């Protein structure tokens with residue numbers, strides 16, 4: 545029996561921030577110990593907004609992959625690759641497009657929200673985003689897809705699309721010949737462990753790359769000065785003392801959580817240390833903790849970028865392995881759908 549497989553990715557839509565790091569990448573490092581891990585930089589997903597800056601995409605793709613490695617993802621334990629280096633993602637997406645009813649896609653909450661903002665300029669790619677995500681997952685027969693709650697609806701859609709392909713093309717004849725379904729319907733999606741980090745300018749919105757306000761996030765590669773400035777200016781409240789979990793105090797909860805994530809302390813330990821502090825004392829304290837946590841990652845990032853050819857080699861190797869696995873699934877789908885292949 546094959547090892548259980550995990551698949552996940554981050555879009556190279558900008559600088560990787562503390563939310564991506566604590567919510568996704570840090571977890572990748574843990575999961576690579578027990579799973580056959582496939583971690584990609586999902587560059588094809590990053591262009592769905594339409595009219596992206598090609599230079600920025602290229603830089604962000606390399607930087608994101610290097611941050612995975614700097615944060616502790618090991619190329620000896622995990623396959624790190626760029627999504628567009630595995631053409632099967634685009635091809636399976638097309639095949640799935642022709643099986644997925646458009647009504648299913650129009651119901652996606654994320655599409656409705658983003659399309660409302662984009663107005664008439666909304667791209668076909670944005671509507672198709674979840675089908676590409678289904679292709680990502682189904683190609684690797686992933687057992688675990690650790691993504692945030694915001695992606696749950698897309699994961700459900702993946703199951704529906706796989707089920708539809710199986711019922712359309714994987715009937716009795718196929719089952720008899722192959723002994724199973726065309727696509728593996730992923731059974732359980734375990735939500736990702738780890739912290740949800742909120743915006744510094746609005747403690748109720750998630751920290752995100754696409755927020756136009758640079759001051760709303762701390763990037764993994766921010767300098768100590770930038771971190772200090774952002775935290776000095778970030779939104780706080782007029783309550784006395786600091787506490788977790790008070791719905792009237794989203795900023796306090798967020799900043800204490802950030803401190804907890806950076807220090808590895810428990811909530812009780814954080815409160816014992818910082819509960820009675822004023823914002824003016826806590827902010828420099830948090831700044832030191834964030835800088836101390838990020839500085840070794842930044843050091844490794846610099847080493848990776850300074851070593852000629854290293855990143856390219858890792859990504860090439862990762863793509864070779866990913867192509868091998870992905871092409872097996874693609875071949876089955878092509879076969880089931882009646883494409884001539886040799």
Ligand code: ATP
Nearest residue numbers: 555557563564567568692740741750751752753754
């Ligand atoms: P964008 O703003 O371009 O949509 P993003 O910053 O929201 O990007 P994604 O690339 O969509 O990030 O997500 C990559 C991973 O990071 C996903 O697993 C997602 O759940 C996680 N993630 C993103 N933002 C946060 C956050 N603020 N807190 C915790 N996890 C997050």
